[in-house]
Amino acid sequence: MKRIVLSLLVFSVGISGAAAQQKGFTIKGEIKGLHGPAKVYLDFYEGKISDSAVVRDGSFQFKGIAKKTGLADLILDRYGVGKDSVNLENNTDELTFFLDNSEITVTAQDSLIRGTVTGSRINDEYMAYNKFIGGTVTAAYKNHRNRISPYLWSSYPFFKEFDEYMYQFKAERFEKQLQFIHENPQSYFSLFALKDITLMGYGKDMIRTGIAYRSIDAKLRNSPEGQRIGRRIQTMSQGAVGTPAPDFTLYDVNGKAVKLSAYRGNYVVLYFWVTGNDLIKAENYKMIKAAGLYKHKKFKIISISLDPEKRKQAWAKEVKENKLPWVQVWGVKSGPLTTAKLYGTQGTPSSIVIDPDGMIVTRDLNGIELQYQLAEYMK
Numbered sequence: 372m373k374r375i376v377l378s379l380l381v382f383s384v385g386i387s388g389a390a391a392q393q394k395g396f397t398i399k400g401e402i403k404g405l406h407g408p409a410k411v412y413l414d415f416y417e418g419k420i421s422d423s424a425v426v427r428d429g430s431f432q433f434k435g436i437a438k439k440t441g442l443a444d445l446i447l448d449r450y451g452v453g454k455d456s457v458n459l460e461n462n463t464d465e466l467t468f469f470l471d472n473s474e475i476t477v478t479a480q481d482s483l484i485r486g487t488v489t490g491s492r493i494n495d496e497y498m499a500y501n502k503f504i505g506g507t508v509t510a511a512y513k514n515h516r517n518r519i520s521p522y523l524w525s526s527y528p529f530f531k532e533f534d535e536y537m538y539q540f541k542a543e544r545f546e547k548q549l550q551f552i553h554e555n556p557q558s559y560f561s562l563f564a565l566k567d568i569t570l571m572g573y574g575k576d577m578i579r580t581g582i583a584y585r586s587i588d589a590k591l592r593n594s595p596e597g598q599r600i601g602r603r604i605q606t607m608s609q610g611a612v613g614t615p616a617p618d619f620t621l622y623d624v625n626g627k628a629v630k631l632s633a634y635r636g637n638y639v640v641l642y643f644w645v646t647g648n649d650l651i652k653a654e655n656y657k658m659i660k661a662a663g664l665y666k667h668k669k670f671k672i673i674s675i676s677l678d679p680e681k682r683k684q685a686w687a688k689e690v691k692e693n694k695l696p697w698v699q700v701w702g703v704k705s706g707p708l709t710t711a712k713l714y715g716t717q718g719t720p721s722s723i724v725i726d727p728d729g730m731i732v733t734r735d736l737n738g739i740e741l742q743y744q745l746a747e748y749m750k
Contacts, residue, residue: 396470398433400445400477402486405429408451411483415443415470423454436472440493443470447483467507469497493559500560504547508571511540534739545576552583562591562600569603577611580604610714612734616641616725617713621675621700624687629673629700632729637669638748640741641723643716645677646689654720654737655695661742662696665749669727672697675710677719724748 400411409426413433418441424431447464448454466483468475471493479486488494501507515536548564555561565587568580581604584592591597610617616639618632631639642658644651662672674697678686683701690699714723714734722741724733726748733744 394472395434395436396472396475398445398475398477400424400431400433400479400486402426402429402431402447402479402481402483404481405449407449410448410451410454412446412448412454413443414446415441417441418443418470420470425451437470440469440471442467442497445477445483445486467510469494496558496560497563500551500558500563503551504564505540505544508537508541508544512537531739535743538736538740538743541571549579549583552587556586557588557591559591561587562594562597565600565604566596569600569607576613577604577608578613581608607715609712610716610723610731610734612731614731616723616729616731619710619713621710623698623700624690629698631673631725634671634673635729636727637671638727638745639670639725640672640745641714641725642672642674643677643711643714643721643723644674644719646682646686648719651720655693657738657742659696661745665745668749670745670749674699676701677711 398413402409405426406429411424411426411431413420413422413424415421415437418437418439420435420437420443422433422435424433445466445468446454449464464483466477466479466486466488468477468488469491471491473491473494475488475490475494477483477486477488488498505511515533545568548568551558552561552564561583565580565584584601584604587597592601608614616631618630620628620630623629631641640658640661642654644654658672658674661670674695676686676699678701686701716723720737722734722736723731724736724741724744726732732748733741736744
């Protein structure tokens with residue numbers, strides 16, 4: 372594959388300052404063939420900018436000051452019904468670009484999703500980076516989901532196919548991000564890629580991510596953003612893929628000690644959860660299916676409750692009433708929280724897969740993505 376070398380210099384990181392703020396940005400847009408009471412919304416979450424513009428004869432305009440650079444969205448409200456009435460999750464009529472204090476031109480034919488953005492050097496380089504890695508997760512999610520009618524979205528065959536597709540997409544995208552960093556150590560978008568990797572999770576290999584981080588230009592690493600990313604990588608390297616699983620001893624409903632190392636020789640899923648959460652109830656159902664499917668194989672599940680001590684009885688009741696057929700543990704006082712920190716777990720539900728040799732092989736997968744990976748291990 373042809374190597375992409377970006378020219379963006381180190382000083383582009385966190386573009387700000389008086390000169391940039393005095394200039395500000397202008398976005399001039401044209402959506403050819405669009406008529407009627409349409410509106411376009413500008414959302415720049417990191418820069419705390421939220422604005423709207425009426426589309427007149429297909430044209431719209433925004434002006435403002437970006438105190439920092441970053442990803443922004445233009446969302447088309449084709450019928451002028453109001454932003455709150457636009458289904459943002461399923462809406463595909465939007466355009467993501469990199470906003471800075473430039474004179475930006477947006478040109479589209481009937482729909483923003485097919486629009487192009489010109490006039491901003493940093494956005495040109497973002498587009499080159501985005502193309503190299505295969506696009507954004509959000510775009511892949513929406514484009515794949517909207518290939519079929521909405522009434523099929525909740526069907527099991529589609530959900531299974533969709534989740535398997537997203538798992539493969541994110542895994543391949545991660546590899547492309549590492550390749551990009553290797554080939555462009557001085558590009559701001561190598562730092563941007565590392566930020567995306569650490570924020571999105573997806574079971575990424577933190578050992579290789581750490582190597583990639585240390586390979587980028589020192590000025591990027593030493594910038595405020597670079598230092599934050601470095602600290603995040605260090606935290607997430609606890610319980611990283613490819614490292615030995617830290618041993619622990621926790622206690623089940625009856626107060627019996629459960630030691631992780633006692634399960635050596637099995638594939639073990641550490642499943643961090645809390646009670647009273649609908650998302651976790653759905654995940655419990657999938658875990659029940661996995662426990663039944665692999666009960667005759669060398670496979671174990673250990674659920675680690677992160678409920679506070681005052682909810683210990685509620686936890687014990689839910690385990691009993693839902694007949695969760697695997698090992699359930701809850702540590703005295705800060706026990707489970709200490710274990711979560713030991714594994715770098717950021718929230719719930721969260722699953723970590725340990726192989727028979729006690730090595731962490733997968734983490735931060737849930738739902739069908741986790742089931743897909745387990746099926747590979749249990750072949």
